[in-house]
Amino acid sequence: MPELPEVEVTRRGIAHLVGRRITAVSVREPRLRWPVPATVGALAGTTVRGISRRGKYLLIDCGSGHLILHLGMSGSLRFVVPGTAPQKHDHVDLVFAENVLRLRDPRRFGALLWTDAAPESHPLLAHLGVEPLSRDFDARRLHALARGRRTAIKQLLMDGRSVVGVGNIYASEALFLARIRPRTAAYRLSFEQCARLVDAIKRTLRSAIRAGGSSLRDFVGSDGELGSFQTRYHVYDRTELPCRRCRAPIRRIVQGQRASFYCPGCQK
DNA sequence: CTGGTCACCTGGAAGC
DNA sequence: TGCTTCCAGGTGACCA
Numbered sequence: 001m002p003e004l005p006e007v008e009v010t011r012r013g014i015a016h017l018v019g020r021r022i023t024a025v026s027v028r029e030p031r032l033r034w035p036v037p038a039t040v041g042a043l044a045g046t047t048v049r050g051i052s053r054r055g056k057y058l059l060i061d062c063g064s065g066h067l068i069l070h071l072g073m074s075g076s077l078r079f080v081v082p083g084t085a086p087q088k089h090d091h092v093d094l095v096f097a098e099n100v101l102r103l104r105d106p107r108r109f110g111a112l113l114w115t116d117a118a119p120e121s122h123p124l125l126a127h128l129g130v131e132p133l134s135r136d137f138d139a140r141r142l143h144a145l146a147r148g149r150r151t152a153i154k155q156l157l158m159d160g161r162s163v164v165g166v167g168n169i170y171a172s173e174a175l176f177l178a179r180i181r182p183r184t185a186a187y188r189l190s191f192e193q194c195a196r197l198v199d200a201i202k203r204t205l206r207s208a209i210r211a212g213g214s215s216l217r218d219f220v221g222s223d224g225e226l227g228s229f230q231t232r233y234h235v236y237d238r239t240e241l242p243c244r245r246c247r248a249p250i251r252r253i254v255q256g257q258r259a260s261f262y263c264p265g266c267q268k
Numbered sequence: 269c270t271g272g273t274c275a276c277c278t279g280g281a282a283g284c
Numbered sequence: 285t286g287c288t289t290c291c292a293g294g295t296g297a298c299c300a
Contacts, residue, residue: 002293002294003293003294006293031277033276033277033294033295033296056294056295070294070295071293071294072277072293072294072295073277073278073292073293073294073295074277074278074279074292074293075293089278105277106277106278106279107276107277107278107279107292107294108276108277108278109276109277109278109294109295110294124295124296149270150270150271151270151271155271158294160294160295167293167294168292168293168294169293170293213293214293216292216293217279217280217292217293218293219293256271256272256273257272257273257274258294259291259292
């Protein structure tokens with residue numbers, strides 16, 4: 001999926017919808033991770049008040065409530081001109097006067113929900129951890145999160161209750177930059193290592209956003225542009241290829257049923 | 269609480 | 285060419 005950078009690229013791409021009026025909502029396939037509620041059909045005529053991101057969730061403020069959108073593993077949002085025929089996995093349209101915002105999600109692990117209440121108190125968002133690009137995320141904070149945790153640092157980073165938005169790609173990439181092996185027990189990280197890791201996470205996410213995210217197969221920005229960060233991976237999906245820094249072959253291991261990648265020469 | 273496993277779904281690539 | 289198997293950017297639910 002879309003991890004934080006891809007969701008943020010999407011948010012920036014649709015931010016100009018604020019102030020514009022939804023003329024219709026079309027749900028062709030409501031069977032996403034949870035059924036798309038029929039109430040979203042009643043949004044026709046409402047004006048978008050704001051668009052924000054929390055972790056990997058996009059929040060669209062419609063005044064009367066919020067749309068909560070998650071792109072799952074294969075989701076993307078893009079603008080199409082009115083009248084464009086929907087393709088096989090184009091499940092939902094938000095129709096505006098000038099164009100149509102279309103949700104595509106082949107695997108249907110994504111979600112489109114509605115809440116009348118404060119979105120941050122929604123059950124899916126209420127227990128989310130710290131935003132990695134915020135000032136709240138610093139060495140002290142990560143060190144506190146890691147204290148007493150025997151779990152591997154990579155799995156801690158990917159647990160949204162600790163830190164949001166860091167998924168399988170960027171966890172491996174950030175650990176490479178920080179020179180820490182993914183299997184290191186979280187509680188064993190020194191304060192100095194936490195400082196390096198925080199810095200590496202912020203730098204990785206920011207450069208990925210600048211590159212338009214990663215496009216492995218499905219992801220496109222709202223303008224249809226592919227991201228290019230996948231060309232800059234140091235370790236992700238580079239099993240047996242030489243490390244860009246030390247030439248040692250990159251290793252692939254499995255943690256929590258997810259692939260992890262690291263350089264045995266650069267990461268200790 | 270923690271840590272481990274399974275489930276959801278489609279499609280592309282690799283193997284035979 | 286076609287069938288089978290494995291793998292993929294996430295994360296909630298369930299178990300010990």
